[in-house]
Amino acid sequence: MTTPEPAARLHIDWTRCDGRGLCAELLPGALSRDDWGYPLAAAGRVRASADQSTVPLAGTELGAALDAVKLCPTLALRLVRPHPSSGPQ
Ligand code: SF4
Numbered sequence: 001m002t003t004p005e006p007a008a009r010l011h012i013d014w015t016r017c018d019g020r021g022l023c024a025e026l027l028p029g030a031l032s033r034d035d036w037g038y039p040l041a042a043a044g045r046v047r048a049s050a051d052q053s054t055v056p057l058a059g060t061e062l063g064a065a066l067d068a069v070k071l072c073p074t075l076a077l078r079l080v081r082p083h084p085s086s087g088p089q
Contacts, residue, residue, distance in 0.1 A: 006056030009080045010065050012039055014053060016076035023068040023077060030055050030065075054080075 010030065012023075019037035031039045040052040057065055062079075069077045 005082060007059040007062055008057050008065065008082070010055045010057055010068070011078045011080055012053040012055070013076045013078070014038055016074045018074055018076075020073075022071060022073075026064045026068045026071075027057075027061060030057055030061055 010023075010027070017038055019033075019039075021033050021037055021039065024031040024033050024039045028042075030042055030045060032042045034040055041050075041055045045055055046052060065077075065079055069079055
């Protein structure tokens, strides 16, 4: 079984984040928070050994992700869309 290509990825810059959790409230299925309040990939969203600050998103999550990027008070979020030529091989 192959994992479908995500519609986009949300990158969290933890060096900018203040850990208040607005983004995790907007994207409860994609983000959870660590013991200090910093957002990271929700359980099962990425492999445990993978980068927890780059979170694959479904198409249905793009609107909320765009809101999170716009509303993040520290500009710590960035939406990364797949390159148009990087479709399934
Ligand atoms: S909205 Fe921005 S500052 Fe707030 S927890 Fe999310 S990434 Fe951090």
